Amino acid sequence: MSIPATSGTARADAVLRPRHPLRLSGEQETLVIPLYAKALDYRSKHSILHDRRAEELVQSIDFDFERLRSPGNPRVLAVRAWQYDVWIREFLAARPRSLVLNLGCGLDTRIARIGPPASALWIDLDFPEVIELRRNFFSELDGYRMLGASLTDPDWLGNVPADRPVLAVADGVFEYLSEDGVRSVVGRLTERFAHGEVAFDVMNSYALNLGNARLQGKTEARLRFAVDDLRRVDAFVPTWRRTTTVSVLASRVLPFWYRLIYALAYLSPNLRNTIRMVRYEF
Numbered sequence: 001m002s003i004p005a006t007s008g009t010a011r012a013d014a015v016l017r018p019r020h021p022l023r024l025s026g027e028q029e030t031l032v033i034p035l036y037a038k039a040l041d042y043r044s045k046h047s048i049l050h051d052r053r054a055e056e057l058v059q060s061i062d063f064d065f066e067r068l069r070s071p072g073n074p075r076v077l078a079v080r081a082w083q084y085d086v087w088i089r090e091f092l093a094a095r096p097r098s099l100v101l102n103l104g105c106g107l108d109t110r111i112a113r114i115g116p117p118a119s120a121l122w123i124d125l126d127f128p129e130v131i132e133l134r135r136n137f138f139s140e141l142d143g144y145r146m147l148g149a150s151l152t153d154p155d156w157l158g159n160v161p162a163d164r165p166v167l168a169v170a171d172g173v174f175e176y177l178s179e180d181g182v183r184s185v186v187g188r189l190t191e192r193f194a195h196g197e198v199a200f201d202v203m204n205s206y207a208l209n210l211g212n213a214r215l216q217g218k219t220e221a222r223l224r225f226a227v228d229d230l231r232r233v234d235a236f237v238p239t240w241r242r243t244t245t246v247s248v249l250a251s252r253v254l255p256f257w258y259r260l261i262y263a264l265a266y267l268s269p270n271l272r273n274t275i276r277m278v279r280y281e282f
């Protein structure tokens with residue numbers, strides 16, 4: 001069965017097979033967290049993403065999704081995904097021949113939500129085991145490729161054309177790397193391309209500790225990269241500049257009541273900076 005795009009033109013043709021087993025562990029297994037969050041968002045009355053494909057993927061995978069349900073409110077992960085969608089659409093509208101690198105893509109349905117123009121090139125990258133799983137649901141088409149590699153492997157970028165403006169997005173991914181790992185990944189990205197943008201999210205140490213306490217006993221995955229002061233990340237690459245910082249709690253896409261509740265949380269620096277999405281230009 002071919003699933004039509006949630007919006008725009010589907011470039012990845014997803015083929016669902018009934019109840020596909022999911023045999024991943026560690027960080028790889030965490031791909032179910034945002035996937036399930038998007039499915040729950042789809043089921044909710046005030047859906048942010050309207051991601052029917054995420055719901056269909058959840059229905060077709062044999063896994064106890066409740067076991068790794070997002071710690072806290074799954075809506076926060078929908079907000080995070082929405083923000084990257086906005087940035088990618090903006091970037092592609094201004095530069096339709098761009099390369100979008102979706103780093104640590106998991107089973108993200110973003111390509112279907114966005115429906116990039118035919119002139120763009122989109123690469124979804126994750127560990128080889130994850131890409132193998134992903135190939136059960138998504139097919140490569142013109143302008144859409146899937147790449148199986150570890151982000152921290154210095155060689156994968158050699159397989160990526162460097163002749164287009166690039167937007168690299170890591171949605172819920174860098175938290176699982178070490179600080180040195182993040183620094184070298186962004187260093188290599190900014191060396192490989194003449195110019196472009198890198199967008200990713202960071203958790204503060206309060207959120208990281210809370211997240212790890214909630215993951216304990218459920219998966220071997222551990223969150224490692226905490227950022228309390230963004231100036232440290234600003235210094236990772238001498239040639240980049242942070243252009244945007246958005247706290248998930250202050251997102252304009254949140255329904256009114258959430259914004260009201262989160263406005264109170266925003267008064268506490270610990271809560272305000274739990275998850276921030278940052279965008280760098282180089």
Ligand SMILES: C[S@@+](CC[C@H](N)C(=O)[O-])C[C@H]1O[C@@H](n2cnc3c(N)ncnc32)[C@H](O)[C@@H]1O
Nearest residue numbers: 028030031034104105106108127150151171172
């Ligand atoms: C929480 S999931 C996010 C998945 C996806 N970005 C989304 O929003 O649905 C984290 C993903 O990062 C991937 N990941 C973590 N470390 C990685 C690495 N070193 N190389 C490639 N992928 C990695 C995991 O395999 C997993 O798919």
